Amino acid sequence: TDTEVSTRKKTFTEVQTERLDQAERTVLIKCPSKLNEKKLLQYLSSHGNVRSHFFFENRGINALVEFSEKSSIASLQDAVGIPNAAEHHVVPFKSRLFTFTLKNPVSQPAEETPLRLSPQCHIPVTDLIQKLCLADNISSQMYILLNEYQLTEENIKLRFLACSLVRDFTRAYFPDSTVKPFGSSVNTFGKLGCDVDMFLDFHDTQKSPRKMKKGAFEMEFQMKRLPSERLATQRILSVIGDCLDNFGPGCVNVQKILNARCPLVKFSHQPTGLQCDLSVSNSIAIRSSELLYIYGCLDSRVRALVFTIRCWARVHGLTNSAPGTWITNFSLTMMVMFFLQKRSPPIIPTLDQLKELADAKDKHIIGGYDCSFVSDLRKIKPTKNTETLDVLLGEFFEYFGNFDFRRNSINLRKGKEVNKPESSPLYIWNPFEQDLNISKNVNQPQLEKFIAMARESAWILQKEDKTQKIINKEPWGLAALLIPFGKNNSSKMKNRMKGIGSETIRSLLDSLKLNNANNQQKAVGK
Numbered sequence: 001t002d003t004e005v006s007t008r009k010k011t012f013t014e015v016q017t018e019r020l021d022q023a024e025r026t027v028l029i030k031c032p033s034k035l036n037e038k039k040l041l042q043y044l045s046s047h048g049n050v051r052s053h054f055f056f057e058n059r060g061i062n063a064l065v066e067f068s069e070k071s072s073i074a075s076l077q078d079a080v081g082i083p084n085a086a087e088h089h090v091v092p093f094k095s096r097l098f099t100f101t102l103k104n105p106v107s108q109p110a111e112e113t114p115l116r117l118s119p120q121c122h123i124p125v126t127d128l129i130q131k132l133c134l135a136d137n138i139s140s141q142m143y144i145l146l147n148e149y150q151l152t153e154e155n156i157k158l159r160f161l162a163c164s165l166v167r168d169f170t171r172a173y174f175p176d177s178t179v180k181p182f183g184s185s186v187n188t189f190g191k192l193g194c195d196v197d198m199f200l201d202f203h204d205t206q207k208s209p210r211k212m213k214k215g216a217f218e219m220e221f222q223m224k225r226l227p228s229e230r231l232a233t234q235r236i237l238s239v240i241g242d243c244l245d246n247f248g249p250g251c252v253n254v255q256k257i258l259n260a261r262c263p264l265v266k267f268s269h270q271p272t273g274l275q276c277d278l279s280v281s282n283s284i285a286i287r288s289s290e291l292l293y294i295y296g297c298l299d300s301r302v303r304a305l306v307f308t309i310r311c312w313a314r315v316h317g318l319t320n321s322a323p324g325t326w327i328t329n330f331s332l333t334m335m336v337m338f339f340l341q342k343r344s345p346p347i348i349p350t351l352d353q354l355k356e357l358a359d360a361k362d363k364h365i366i367g368g369y370d371c372s373f374v375s376d377l378r379k380i381k382p383t384k385n386t387e388t389l390d391v392l393l394g395e396f397f398e399y400f401g402n403f404d405f406r407r408n409s410i411n412l413r414k415g416k417e418v419n420k421p422e423s424s425p426l427y428i429w430n431p432f433e434q435d436l437n438i439s440k441n442v443n444q445p446q447l448e449k450f451i452a453m454a455r456e457s458a459w460i461l462q463k464e465d466k467t468q469k470i471i472n473k474e475p476w477g478l479a480a481l482l483i484p485f486g487k488n489n490s491s492k493m494k495n496r497m498k499g500i501g502s503e504t505i506r507s508l509l510d511s512l513k514l515n516n517a518n519n520q521q522k523a524v525g526k
Helices: 002-008 012-024 037-045 071-079 125-133 138-149 153-173 203-207 229-247 282-297 300-315 331-340 353-355 390-402 444-463 466-472 490-496 503-518
Strands: 026-031 050-059 062-065 098-101 179-183 196-203 251-257 264-269 274-280 408-411 416-419
Touching: 012 026, 012 153, 012 179, 012 274, 012 282, 026 153, 037 050, 037 062, 050 153, 062 196, 125 138, 125 300, 138 300, 138 390, 153 179, 153 196, 153 229, 153 274, 196 229, 229 251, 229 264, 229 274, 229 408, 282 300, 282 331, 282 353, 300 331, 300 390, 300 444, 331 390, 331 408, 390 444
Parallel strands: 026 098, 196 274
Antiparallel strands: 026 062, 050 062, 179 196, 251 264, 264 274, 408 416
């Protein structure tokens, strides 16, 4: 569609700014079950023009409503009552979360047309497999998976609203602060149901340490000085965490994890149904989000392949939402990007090529690392590669099933296999902090399990007789890869694992049995 194309061409920063602005004009309303949509909108319109709205299910029916003008919210807040404090005392914090009730519900007829509820989670893998079997080819299957799992427009609005509601608190202390999502919520690779990573930014304080350059004197703020930036971060997050815990409507299970490498506050935001992680600005994480955004926008095959590989990995227990020695979704995504850089001709450019296209405003040096790359998508030449997703999926498994992990590392800056700088089983260069390995957590058995699964998948795709499978009503193509292997074909698996250390075969087959039962229910991680 035209709107799709026009949104696709916007820079990452333009999209962020637009969505943050939209969130500032948005309210969230808990509605009664027998809701008359017309009456609600009529009432809201008396406070100003409603630009858009949608309904979703989360402990009852809720409406997200975006006004055209920010002033409409103040007008609405002035007209809204404070809850009756008979059995509870209330914290009198007036937010943009409201409850709409009907005074005499019986006399109001139920609405003729049922409300259209926007889904906020994806379908289970078992249902997905049935849908995939109805497609014509593997490419179509991959696009079906993408459409089922990707964040919807409505879900993205909820994520930005959650950030905007946290910002209402941080502004009480730091009037210039912003709270923005980063990572999967904004990099085009998030799936429905993933957490919201958000960070608190004090952009004004960092950008202009000295405003008064002219004249014979200088003025600066007196500010509290602390021995380290880390301590300042911990103190700020501790106070904001307490605020959310004590005063934030619907903020529950607030955990302050201040001694982590990256201090953060975790909480559940009940009104939106989102799990949130709040940290203080991490410029490199934002550059990573933007880099993935660019790759995701360049070619529709990129996202379809990433979503497919991540779903496949989750089903086979190669990734896990708990931290551990598993490959992370971020590492997997980087492996897909690397594979697409290596195609002939390449489907996406290397990071060094994107850096060459950067102009002065794209210059970013962060902590001594050069994080510059072009932000304007129009400057990047479209690929001449016409390979179908069917081909790319099979080739991905083939490529990594036979990759020399012992000797080589994966480098997205150069788009080349480079000798490993140290002996981690899997070495993927951090695209920006170039002395770091983003997959340092992965151990040898996990890597070998990945290799075995990739080989098995490549073999299934090469050998399968699609027509016969359809006649037998068996899952085919991608659907066949989303059913845990190993129950009935562990002997075949052993043959394809020749050359993989025998000590890990046993642990691999054990973990297959273990993963079988519980993984079909679970879908992809972030």
